[in-house]
Amino acid sequence: MSRSPVRALRPTLVLLCLSLLSVSDGAAQQGPRPMTIIDLMDLPSLGDARLSPDGRQVVFVRTGTDWERNRTVSHVWRIDVDGSDELQLTRGSEGESSPRWSPDGTRVAFLSDRDEGRPTQLHLLSMAGGEAAPLTRHATSVGSIQWSPDGAWIYFIAADERPADEKAKVEQRDDVFAYDEDYQQRHLWRVAVGTGEEQRLTEGDFSVLGFELSRDGTLVAHHRGPDPLFGDFERGEVWVMRADGDEPRQLTDNGVAEAGAELSPDNRWVLFTSGSRTDLGESYFNTNLYVVPAAGGAARELAPGLGVGLDQATWSADGRSVYVLANAGVRDRILRIPLEGGEPVTLLDGDQQLGSWAYVPSLDRHVLTRRTSQSPGDVWTLGATAPQQVTHVFDDLGDRFRLPREEAIQWRGEDGVTVEGLLYYPLDWREGQRYPLVVQTHGGPASSDQFGEWSSSDYVQVLAALGYFVLKPNYRGSTGYGDDFLRDMVGHYFQQAHLDVMAGVDHLIDRGLVDGERMAKMGWSAGGHMTNKIITFTDRFKAASSGAGAANWISMYAQSDVRTYRTPWFGATPWESDSPIDVYWESSPLKYVSNVSTPTIFLVGQQDPRVPMPQSVEMWRGVKQQGVPTHLYVAPREPHGWQELRHRLFKSNVELDWFERWVMGRSWTWEKAPGAKEAEKTVS
Secondary structure, three states, rough: OOOOOHHHHHHHHHHHHHHHHHHHHHHHHHOOOOOOOHHHOOEEEEEEEEEOOOEEEEEEEEEEEEOOOEEEEEEEEEEEOOOOOOOOOOOOOOEEEEEEEEEOOOOEEEEEOOOOOOOOOEEEEEOOOOOOOOOOOOOOOEEEEOOOOOOEEEHHHHHHHHOOOHHHHHHHHHOOOOOOOOOOOOOEEEEEEEEEEHHHHHHHOOEEEEEEEEEOOOOEEEEOOOOOOHHHHHEEEEEEEEOOOOOOEOOOOOOOOEEEEEEEOOOOEEEEEEEEEOOEEEEEEEEEEEEEEOOOOOOOOOOOOOOOEEEEEOOOOOOOOOEEEHHHOOOOEEEEEEOOOOOEEEEEEEOOOEEEEEOOOOOEEEEEEEEEEEEEEEEEOOOOOOOOOOOOOOOHHHHHHEEEOOOEEEEEEEOOEEEEEEEOOOOOOOOOOEEEEEEEEOOOOOOOOOOOOOOOOOOOOHHHHHOOEEEHHHHHHHHOOOHHHHHHOOOOOOOHHHHHHHHHEEEEHHOOOEEEEEEEEEEEEEHHHHHHHHHHHHHOOOEEEEEEEOOHHHHHHOOOOOOHHHHHHOOOOOOOOOOHHHHHOOOOOOOHHHHHHEEEEEEOOOOOOOOOOHHHHHHHHHHOOOOOOEEEEEEOOOOOOOOOOHHHHHHHHHHHHHHHHHHHHHHHOOOOOOOOOOOOOOOO
């Protein structure tokens, strides 16, 4: 008896269905997954974007990780403005930076130390094809390059060469040096594009800190300081001179720091920014905008009372207004401000962080990078119409990874002032449940946390995957909220700042989001200062990590390479006969270190000039003396911001290990560097 055709097909149908189910399950498993530390570190970064003179192409720098060499490497790329024909232009082993189009668009200049053992030099690359060729053979590294409008010259800044007798002594290790005097002045040069002949334009016992050629190429607006030291930047002034270096003229004399000097299209005015009030000769304000007559005269503030930080500025094509990159707290904006008064016009706004901003007057177009909760910063252009995306490097991140919800929140400080911050939700957040919290405070403190945080140092995406809320409060002292908010620190560093942080924590607890018994605190630089203060102020956090934080403001004042902001914080230097030492000491976390009961780790770079290693040692010894669990981790060779990939990976691993242990009672499996043969040890 023969079988029914249907019955005969059943085993085949069952197998087919099982096969389809298997494929379906596999596809589901390949969906978005949580990010890891390595994922964050391996995300490329885009920057230094420049529009071609005809507006058809963009060159930019793309930086990626090289785990074998334990560093990041940058290369120059080119792309059409419609997003097509993306091409890597350079591939030098040491990387390249600062691409700049020639005025005719046929060549791109860039910086690289391609020749082994030689300083960074200026190179030229033809857009018609072929290899890049060095244009300079300067004795010291070349930087801050700019083409002349006619394409005949490229201007640059370079440090003076050390005298032969000094170099000979160094080779013989007869190299004792005078502290803060072991530098060479930096001066302005130009090189003839056709011949490679170099001309020195400035000379003397001063340094050129920055410059900008006028649009007709006849003048140079620039900043001169007594030396190139970071801590002396406020002693610089605005100058103007002819493009050949003749007829230098000083325009300001105010003892406050200025930046971004640029001549108006008609060469009548010089625009500059300053985080100060030049009329008062006083520092520590949101960045303000000024113009001064190029022929000499008094500077005037261009847009007083906006309540935001006017961080970068450039003249419009006709010189009747100024374009500004403005810090508005958790967001960046592009504004147009009329020269002769009137309301600013917002050209670009949103939940974003903007960078790599450049303006092309001949095209009346801008190019920039935009960072959001969904993108670490693709390149965009902005003209008369809506912004247009150029690169699409990060379009698929949402498909590849589960990304946390990010939102701006507000709460009331202890004194009733509104405070703002950013909140990141756990990936599996469910309404009505409470979750652990990590509080991260930004550096500066004259800065602000903004939308689009993709740093492996903060790893908010990893924390969200582990079930934590992350709060980034823009506490008192942050920029973008007006001068009163910023200057709350003047005369007393910790007045409302730490109370703002704790008020934000209580706000989240009151909303039913956070479990107040499971919280950690972390931060770097000024964020480390805040961590040191918080652990002496409260025992509510179960774990903490302090990165490059100050412990003792008296010793910090002398040890650091910068004192600019610290004088207004405390009213005077520590060395005056009537010095306010009690104010310095009262604001020093070390004074109250006996209160600490929070298990805390400390991290610092061994070569950190900004918050030197002894600050972390002082705080760590004080915490250790209390019998509180603690460790101090020192990264060899590292400055204030750690650069080596394995050091950066260690920081994230050791903090997560610490938080998981003390906050969650869980173990953390350390992520290994790609190619690593053995797992790193966990901390005890």
